[in-house]
Amino acid sequence: MVLSRRTLIAALAIAAGRPARANDPATAAAFIETRGRALKEVLDSDSPLAEKRDRVAAILREAVDVRGVAQFVLGRHWRTASEAERAEYLSLFEATLIRNLSARFGELRGLRFAVTRAQPRGEEGVLVTTMVEQPGQAPVQLDWLVSFASGRPLIVDLVAEGTSLRITQRSEYGAVIQRGGGRLESLCWMRCGGS
């Protein structure tokens, strides 16, 4: 019997005792579920705000594909950038992203969340839908795009009520670079306030 390559890989995966199927909605949903629980635990704890933010940032750093998002956001400018520029941009981008996200979540308390759906999104990965509810407020739909490109699940986009974070960011970074005459330094100029 001739085994096709795919069957062989599947057989090997089963033999190895772990599913190698990429873009598995259940895996992605479980991934978001555990990270969400960890986040909720930190937010509901009684630690001081600064410490909470640090712990939230740590969870995000582990769960978010910062480098992947950074490349997506820079788009075509990534390829023309020098190694030094890339490194500087990456550290800048990571700091901004984590700061913005921790600021967004850092002060929330008593929020409840539920994973409601996970649907494959082709090459991009799996879109995991969560409903997040803060006490006394209408539930908000947050969609997490989970990519398996790196071999393990990582968040590559956050879609809040229909607005994709990375698409919005790409549009902004593109605008800033364009207005800076197509130079990447214009990004730092924006952040560093002219220095």
Added chain:
Amino acid sequence: MSRPRLIAHAFALALVVSGCATVPPQSDPEARAEYFERNDPLEPLNRAVFAFNEAFDHLLFRPAAETYRTLVPKPVRTGVGNVIDNLLVPRTAANQLLQGRPDDAAKSIARFLINSTLGVLGIFDVASEMGLEPQFEDFGQTLAVWAGTTNGGPFLMLPILGPSTLRDAFALPIDMAMDPWNWVGQGDQVQALRLGRYAVQAIDGREQLIEPIDALRAQSLDFYSALRSVYLQRRERDIRNEGRPAARRFVDDR
């Protein structure tokens, strides 16, 4: 000089002063792709209008929305918002018909009838509790459905009214004409009511956006392009009817 002519002159002057964004040359296909994706050939003019809008928002619009929030308690605001939303339902129903969705139009009409009667002129959103969730349609969305594309043409920043596209700006006066409330009654009092309704609608809308807009402004590298991107993404979702607007709540411990 007549007012329309004055506006036309100001527009022409602004075009000359700020110029249009130039299309990147053929030799740079990626820059061209980005240019067409951005779809904002009037960007310099739009940014000038945006600067005016920002000043207007800082000085008048946002403070008015904050005052409204401070002075009017949440349950009253919810009731007012429900009335405003209810007045928009006939327009939604008309657009659902035009989009070839008679079932949804029937639901909207049922929603309108229930909330206008049981809900006391729309103050209470009884229909949502009966499973008739709120829906919003406008003629811009209908045009997009007819055209079979979510691409609304060049992005436009309208004075006071904010982000739009060629399609949505074109649809705006048609929406006004299609709104049955603009057909009934005449005289100064009716006119005053009409203006009052639009004013309340604007303040109510801005009040709900205080936090989201503050957050976007604080976190964006370039607020103009962030707003442009968010507007286009939201419109796309509205056109595809992927979002579900939630019913307003009477209690809120914000």
